[in-house]
Amino acid sequence: MSALHIKKGSTSHSAYNLRPTFSDVEERHTLAVLVENEPGVLARVIGLFSGRGYNIDSLTVAEVDHTGHLSRITIVTTGTPQVIEQIKAQLGRIVSVREVHDLTVEGRAVERELAMLKVAGQGDKRVEALRIAEIFRAKVVDSTLSSFVFEITGTPEKIDALADLMRPLGLVEIARTGIAALLRGD
Amino acid sequence: MVIQALKDQGVDTVFGYPGGAVLPIYDEIFQQNEIRHILVRHEQGAVHAAEGYARSTGKPGVVLVTSGPGATNAVTGLTDALLDSIPLVVLTGQVPTFMIGSDAFQEADTVGITRPCTKHNWLVKDTDKLSGVIHEAFHVATTGRPGPVLVDIPKDVQFATGAYKKPAPEKSTYNPQVKGDNESIAELVAAIETAKKPVFYTGGGVINSGPEASRLLRELVEATGIPITSTLMGLGAYPASGKHWLGMLGMHGLYEANMAMHDCDLLIAIGSRFDDRITGKIDAFSPRSVKAHIDIDPSSINKVVRCDIPIVGDVATVLEEVLSIWKSRGSKTNAEGLTRWRSKIAEWKKINCLAYNGSTKTIKPQYALERLEALTKDRDRYICTEVGQHQMWAAQFLGFEDPNRWMTSGGLGTMGYGFPASIGVQIAHPEALVINVAGEASWLMNMQELGTVTQFDLPVKQFILNNERLGMVRQWQELLHGERYSHSWSESLPDFVKLADAFGAKGILCKDPADLDDAIMEMLNHDGPVIFDCLVEKHENCFPMIPSGKAHNEMLLGEADTQGVIDSKGSVLV
Numbered sequence: 215m216s217a218l219h220i221k222k223g224s225t226s227h228s229a230y231n232l233r234p235t236f237s238d239v240e241e242r243h244t245l246a247v248l249v250e251n252e253p254g255v256l257a258r259v260i261g262l263f264s265g266r267g268y269n270i271d272s273l274t275v276a277e278v279d280h281t282g283h284l285s286r287i288t289i290v291t292t293g294t295p296q297v298i299e300q301i302k303a304q305l306g307r308i309v310s311v312r313e314v315h316d317l318t319v320e321g322r323a324v325e326r327e328l329a330m331l332k333v334a335g336q337g338d339k340r341v342e343a344l345r346i347a348e349i350f351r352a353k354v355v356d357s358t359l360s361s362f363v364f365e366i367t368g369t370p371e372k373i374d375a376l377a378d379l380m381r382p383l384g385l386v387e388i389a390r391t392g393i394a395a396l397l398r399g400d
Numbered sequence: 401m402v403i404q405a406l407k408d409q410g411v412d413t414v415f416g417y418p419g420g421a422v423l424p425i426y427d428e429i430f431q432q433n434e435i436r437h438i439l440v441r442h443e444q445g446a447v448h449a450a451e452g453y454a455r456s457t458g459k460p461g462v463v464l465v466t467s468g469p470g471a472t473n474a475v476t477g478l479t480d481a482l483l484d485s486i487p488l489v490v491l492t493g494q495v496p497t498f499m500i501g502s503d504a505f506q507e508a509d510t511v512g513i514t515r516p517c518t519k520h521n522w523l524v525k526d527t528d529k530l531s532g533v534i535h536e537a538f539h540v541a542t543t544g545r546p547g548p549v550l551v552d553i554p555k556d557v558q559f560a561t562g563a564y565k566k567p568a569p570e571k572s573t574y575n576p577q578v579k580g581d582n583e584s585i586a587e588l589v590a591a592i593e594t595a596k597k598p599v600f601y602t603g604g605g606v607i608n609s610g611p612e613a614s615r616l617l618r619e620l621v622e623a624t625g626i627p628i629t630s631t632l633m634g635l636g637a638y639p640a641s642g643k644h645w646l647g648m649l650g651m652h653g654l655y656e657a658n659m660a661m662h663d664c665d666l667l668i669a670i671g672s673r674f675d676d677r678i679t680g681k682i683d684a685f686s687p688r689s690v691k692a693h694i695d696i697d698p699s700s701i702n703k704v705v706r707c708d709i710p711i712v713g714d715v716a717t718v719l720e721e722v723l724s725i726w727k728s729r730g731s732k733t734n735a736e737g738l739t740r741w742r743s744k745i746a747e748w749k750k751i752n753c754l755a756y757n758g759s760t761k762t763i764k765p766q767y768a769l770e771r772l773e774a775l776t777k778d779r780d781r782y783i784c785t786e787v788g789q790h791q792m793w794a795a796q797f798l799g800f801e802d803p804n805r806w807m808t809s810g811g812l813g814t815m816g817y818g819f820p821a822s823i824g825v826q827i828a829h830p831e832a833l834v835i836n837v838a839g840e841a842s843w844l845m846n847m848q849e850l851g852t853v854t855q856f857d858l859p860v861k862q863f864i865l866n867n868e869r870l871g872m873v874r875q876w877q878e879l880l881h882g883e884r885y886s887h888s889w890s891e892s893l894p895d896f897v898k899l900a901d902a903f904g905a906k907g908i909l910c911k912d913p914a915d916l917d918d919a920i921m922e923m924l925n926h927d928g929p930v931i932f933d934c935l936v937e938k939h940e941n942c943f944p945m946i947p948s949g950k951a952h953n954e955m956l957l958g959e960a961d962t963q964g965v966i967d968s969k970g971s972v973l974v
């Protein structure tokens with residue numbers, strides 16, 4: 215009945231591969247999300263990421279305005295520009311989300327993370343660990359004859375670098391907070 | 401307190417099912433007469449009935465169910481309403497606050513389970529906050545992009561007395577943008593003025609925006625003469641008898657509608673979301689058009705298809721602005737281009753894509769719907785459907801002249817939706833003719849609601865196109881799986897006439913095309929619920945069809961087209 219030519223053979227993209235024509239270069243973005251501090255709000259945000267298959271590289275959350283009942287969630291995520299736009303729009307749809315800021319595009323942001331590293335060892339290694347900690351301006355917050363706990367604040371890269379150096383010197387445990395970020399200037 | 405809040409929200413009907421955790425609220429219901437409670441036979445039925453009520457009135461549907469199994473039974477309906485943006489307020493009972501977390505009898509983490517399938521939900525642990533939350537629930541369900549919300553109320557909170565607050569929507573922190581950006585609107589108007597091959601692609605958002613949106617859409621279409629197509633969810637916003645109507649688009653949409661989408665140079669999406677049933681193969685979707693998109697939900701824009709002119713706002717508000725700017729700039733269109741475009745479309749229409757082989761021996765489903773249309777179209781009519789081939793045929797063969805007259809499960813494709821939805825519609829419109837076009841398999845999924853229908857004397861007409869097959873599944877197996885019909889036939893079907901009789905409804909069986917008109921008239925003339933068992937051709941396929949992974953211009957029009965068309969890549973799609 216039809217005069218249509220129906221091509222055979224494979225199609226390059228499926229209808230479920232929803233963004234085939236968009237740039238597929240992944241970018242890393244830091245988002246600041248102000249939310250109403252109510253039960254379940256973090257589950258809403260995390261559920262959005264898991265339910266729609268987005269990445270979370272880092273996530274921190276704490277109340278920032280007690281009287282206004284507001285918490286600030288800082289999320290570091292990676293995705294193509296279209297995915298990042300979707301993430302922001304989807305976050306904006308959540309009823310308890312008040313504001314979504316993309317610190318990566320809104321201006322230059324200061325990003326800091328806090329970490330604690332436990333380094334165990336004796337002799338030269340112990341001295342060397344202390345010396346390196348000083349170079350990184352890490353503080354000693356606990357000390358025994360055979361171990362230190364260092365506290366360091368800095369960019370994630372700086373913390374990575376310190377951890378790399380401490381590993382051969384007896385790094386046994388590390389706890390990191392994830393990133394907190396603010397825009398520079400006013 | 402709960403009932404007072406519902407009254408202050410103007411609620412006249414609640415669909416529900418009682419249980420231990422909602423007894424205090426049921427006690428309140430017992431002691432008043434302003435709010436009518438419709439006792440369904442399954443909580444899923446309550447939610448779909450509320451959807452039918454909401455979709456046909458524009459008001460939010462209200463549901464009341466108990467904790468645990470009552471709440472989990474509501475989940476399918478909530479998901480359905482979320483995907484189709486239907487405003488619902490669902491109240492669930494919960495075990496008392498001091499027992500939460502103890503795996504108490506009929507305890508379920510209702511807010512946890514329903515978080516991804518509601519627009520928002522609340523667990524209320526303090527009676528003083530209860531009325532405020534219920535009012536906020538109505539505000540959230542109906543503001544912005546509508547959707548289902550849920551309020552979980554522990555039993556001790558229901559029993560306690562607390563401070564009652566009147567509705568105060570102006571105090572809410574939830575206030576989505578409704579007014580479109582003027583610069584983008586002006587850009588759209590400029591595009592309308594010069595486009596040679598423009599097309600409107602409208603969706604359920606137009607209907608959700610309210611009757612004014614449909615009125616403005618009609619005015620804009622008539623004034624500009626731009627052809628218009630719609631998604632399944634948007635049918636009725638522009639009348640099927642309208643001069644510029646192309647018919648539905650998408651996987652089972654009309655040839656002329658899909659070809660117009662493919663070939664257009666300006667695509668104006670209004671309250672539609674570029675669903676995969678609509679776009680087909682995404683990188684071949686409307687390849688040469690400038691795309692404008694009006695939607696109240698910013699996340700719909702650029703989600704699937706890159707948009708050139710994004711306009712975030714309420715459809716009615718934006719269309720009013722589009723019209724006024726277009727008029728103030730002199731009501732211009734590219735007349736020459738449009739004339740050529742319309743004659744191109746007229747050529748496509750000549751293909752007559754809905755043609756089918758008639759039969760004098762068996763009732764063709766298309767024929768059954770043609771006759772149903774002819775015999776009911778002048779009545780005050782509401783149509784619901786289940787999910788499957790019959791749904792697509794209903795969308796193709798019935799004409800919708802007004803919004804809010806067509807209730808179907810679009811986004812979720814929920815078998816079992818139509819029967820309870822028809823109950824909700826009939827409750828809202830007691831005098832109207834309410835027909836559920838059903839497939840036998842879907843209909844059985846919520847057939848227990850026959851009890852509701854006879855209890856409340858609801859004259860709904862269940863028009864079952866009985867092909868004794870899970871027809872849509874069978875069609876896919878024919879096209880994709882070498883005609884291996886794995887579990888896609890309806891075995892051990894009940895005798896629908898006897899079934900109707902058993903519940904106190906009327907049953908009609910029809911299998912001869914020559915008897916069809918009389919049988920339909922008998923159904924229409926019966927003042928009460930009817931189950932119409934229409935035995936139709938068993939292996940009829942629904943065309944046109946865009947196979948998964950194919951482009952709009954690769955549509956199949958009939959049996960002859962179907963040999964080996966869906967390749968292995970396409971077959972992984974649903």
Ligand SMILES: Cc1ncc(C[n+]2csc(CCOP(=O)(O)OP(=O)(O)O)c2C)c(N)n1
Nearest residue numbers: 788789790813815839840841842870871872
């Ligand atoms: C709850 C649910 N389960 C399964 C499906 C998958 N499905 C889609 S259509 C269909 C067959 C429907 O058969 P019927 O209601 O008889 O309609 P027909 O296609 O025969 O007109 C099935 C099983 C679905 N959409 N919903």
Ligand SMILES: [Mg+2]
Nearest residue numbers: 839840869871
């Ligand atoms: Mg069937």
